[in-house]
Amino acid sequence: MTVPFLDLGATYRELRADIDAAVGRVLASGRYLLGPENEAFEAEFAEYCGAEHCVSLGTGLDAIVLTLRALGIGPGDEVIVPSHTFIATWLAVAATGATPVPVEPGEGSHNIDPAAIEAAVSGRTRAIVPVHLYGQPADLDAIDAIADRHGLAVVEDAAQAHGARYRGQRVGSRFAAAFSFYPGKNLGAQGDGGAVVTGDAELAAKLRLLRNYGSTVKYHHEVKGTNSRLDELQAAMLRVKLAHLDEWNARRVAVADRYRSELDGLAGLALPAVPGWAEPVWHLFVVRTADRAGLQERLTAAGVQTLIHYPVAAHRSPAFAELGMAAGSLPRAERLAGEVLSLPMGPHLAAGEVDAVVAAVRAAVTGGRAAA
Ligand SMILES: Cc1ncc(COP(=O)(O)O)c(C=O)c1O
Numbered sequence: 038m039t040v041p042f043l044d045l046g047a048t049y050r051e052l053r054a055d056i057d058a059a060v061g062r063v064l065a066s067g068r069y070l071l072g073p074e075n076e077a078f079e080a081e082f083a084e085y086c087g088a089e090h091c092v093s094l095g096t097g098l099d100a101i102v103l104t105l106r107a108l109g110i111g112p113g114d115e116v117i118v119p120s121h122t123f124i125a126t127w128l129a130v131a132a133t134g135a136t137p138v139p140v141e142p143g144e145g146s147h148n149i150d151p152a153a154i155e156a157a158v159s160g161r162t163r164a165i166v167p168v169h170l171y172g173q174p175a176d177l178d179a180i181d182a183i184a185d186r187h188g189l190a191v192v193e194d195a196a197q198a199h200g201a202r203y204r205g206q207r208v209g210s211r212f213a214a215a216f217s218f219y220p221g222k223n224l225g226a227q228g229d230g231g232a233v234v235t236g237d238a239e240l241a242a243k244l245r246l247l248r249n250y251g252s253t254v255k256y257h258h259e260v261k262g263t264n265s266r267l268d269e270l271q272a273a274m275l276r277v278k279l280a281h282l283d284e285w286n287a288r289r290v291a292v293a294d295r296y297r298s299e300l301d302g303l304a305g306l307a308l309p310a311v312p313g314w315a316e317p318v319w320h321l322f323v324v325r326t327a328d329r330a331g332l333q334e335r336l337t338a339a340g341v342q343t344l345i346h347y348p349v350a351a352h353r354s355p356a357f358a359e360l361g362m363a364a365g366s367l368p369r370a371e372r373l374a375g376e377v378l379s380l381p382m383g384p385h386l387a388a389g390e391v392d393a394v395v396a397a398v399r400a401a402v403t404g405g406r407a408a409a
Pocket of ligand 1: 096126145168196216229
């Protein structure tokens with residue numbers, strides 16, 4: 038049996054009739070941008086997140102960039118980011134002209150360590166962008182407390198965490214959170230898409246200006262905006278999928294529960310830790326092992342597809358060479374980049390496929406050479 042890492046087409050196949058109807062409705066309407074589907078999706082996604090406002094955008098990257106820009110962040114400013122994240126978090130800060138200042142994850146965690154943030158705050162720091170990586174919420178109360186002490190904005194990068202809960206509340210129900218609707222996300226479009234949810238009416242209004250050439254009245258331009266809009270087709274399809282998000286997240290939780298119980302205690306294999314206050318939505322199920330290459334090779338041979346999120350730490354990417362951060366400067370991020378391996382995960386993974394993954398991992402770890 039071959040177990041795919043993620044079967045993207047399965048979401049469409051499950052909802053084919055509703056998605057086709059939504060697409061047909063938009064095509065026939067003659068409204069393709071900033072129309073009623075967007076308005077409805079924004080209202081529905083804001084309500085889902087427990088936020089007052091949602092502003093839909095072209096990508097998740099833009100959701101972070103434009104929020105930082107709307108807050109007036111730019112050249113000369115510093116923004117605290119996790120050392121271990123998808124590089125988009127860092128690129129978003131860099132796109133404003135500000136400098137990303139990395140903070141390491143806690144021991145045994147993938148997410149930013151609040152206890153290490155304060156030491157990274159300088160007179161130039163304007164914001165913290167915690168990432169709910171792999172669908173696991175970051176420790177928001179601790180981060181907000183530091184931000185309050187120093188007058189910083191907290192912009193959550195929730196690109197991987199639609200529906201995740203922190204102390205019972207959905208991520209996105211605080212000041213501002215950026216979401217991505219990249220196709221592989223828990224709530225994914227059939228193309229690119231993003232949104233910001235916020236409780237701040239002024240921020241929402243600025244984002245509406247920025248996404249549409251700095252204009253709300255056609256050909257009247259108040260600021261130097263950009264073009265970053267979610268199209269009506271994507272909004273209509275996302276509305277169909279949003280109605281199924283909780284059920285799909287529950288199926289991911291069921292897969293994760295099986296991995297966590299059936300792979301527990303294998304020598305040399307670290308499973309993701311889940312703090313008591315976290316209700317993750319398992320965008321990814323990421324294990325760690327010193328023998329990552331060996332484990333991946335044995336799983337591939339057994340027909341189990343895996344991926345690495347992410348093999349190169351952002352500060353060691355050529356894209357951030359200008360920061361001059363040598364190898365060894367962020368040891369936890371570098372170690373994670375060398376050890377993480379993502380197992381198949383998604384709402385359409387069949388029970389038999391989970392059985393196959395569990396059996397293959399058990400065999401690969403116990404039969405592996407250097408796994409212990
Ligand atoms: C953590 C994180 N931040 C930001 C992004 C950027 O989102 P997008 O690909 O929609 O621009 C992504 C996803 O790609 C992500 O995983």
